[in-house]
Amino acid sequence: MEPSQTRLAPLLAVPIGVGGVRERLRLTAVSAGLAVAGIAALVLALLMTGAFPALLSLTGFLMLWLVVPLAALLAQAHRSVAGRLLGQPVVAGYADTTGKNPITAAFVWIRDPARWRDFAFCWFSGTGGLIMSLVPVVCLIGPSVHIVLALTWGNWLWFAIAAALLGPLLVVWWFVTVPIVRGRLRADRGILGQSPSQKLQARVNQVVRSRSATVDHNEAELRRIERDLHDGAQARIAAAGMNVGLAEKLVHSDPDSAVALLREARDTTISALEDLRTLVRGIHPPVLADRGLVSGIEALAIPIPMPVTVALRLPRLAAPVESAIYFAVAECLANVAKHARASRAWVVGDHDGQTLRLTVGDDGRGGADPAGSGLLGVARRLAAFDGTLIVTSPPAGGTEVRMEVRCRAI
Structure with missing residues (x-):
């Protein structure tokens, strides 16, 4: 395939599958990353919550100008992760703020449903989403970490409890990792994705654009066909007609030349026919x-x-x-x-x-x-x-x- 400048993270390159140990380890690593991002999301949620009462002052606007773009970046990263792992792109649909000054842009943000979805997502990611993401991580490495710490500190009771929990938690990790990561990503997609009305409007816009592109493509294709006919088959057929006309004049006075002209006209006609066949194959291949x-x-x-x-x-x-x-x-x-x-x-x-x-x-x-x-x-x-x-x-x-x-x- 054509080389790309884009480099995707290997953990996010393949959609979620049933898989075995390797797949669960991959999803656990993804879940750990989502948990770390959940802490940042909680901080942003608290800052945005504090910014709303202060909107009447310069401090509130400064907080919004700082926090809202950061929340959008974090939300877009989660959209990308959810889209890649679920195999379905998650579209944001932010209101356009191009050319607006900071104060006007802030009012656009306040009226933009997509920004409110970012706000709701930050709260979800920092609370329930964080807990969901920690479950696979804790089940996999929690007992092991406690065992190492117990051996380091010589706490044998702690060691015995951690060792007893290791097996059951690994079993839990095996069965819950895939569904809990998929559930977390679907929740992200549900919060960050477009509303049904926005999806419908986007679909209508896409259909309008595709229809316009199709009309343009068809017009260009018709011009190409016309050009190919004019420069190819039409020119050859015209040349064959001229040769036949000359042969008609020479048939009595110079039969050998007339025969040569007719032979040339036949070859030209065969070439024109091949051009027409090639043109037809480009429009709709006969094998189809x-x-x-x-x-x-x-x-x-x-x-x-x-x-x-x-x-x-x-x-x-x-x-x-x-x-x-x-x-x-x-x-x-x-x-x-x-x-x-x-x-x-x-x-x-x-x-x-x-x-x-x-x-x-x-x-x-x-x-x-x-x-x-x-x-x-x-x-x-x-x-x-x-x-x-x-x-x-x-x-x-x-x-x-x-x-x-x-x-x-x-």
């Missing part, structure tokens, strides 16, 4: 019309210079959707071949009757940039069908491009 999306993607995987596993369970879909997915997968596999330095790749997906879900992955160097021209083009192509694109690409951790399009089988 003849054999469907699965066979089309299998054909795309053949020339890739590495093993590509294709595991798809897909019905026939509407031709525009199949074409969009086909070219999206083609772009992703081309990126794998050019940039990933991978030893293998895979394309997996299914359709549940309402939604198509498809993943293109590789075990290469990672670091794919979702804002790169290739992946951005894929995202725009899917957006025309209300589809989404999620890229997971930690450094040296491989890349997964997940596509989701709501569509029905035909």
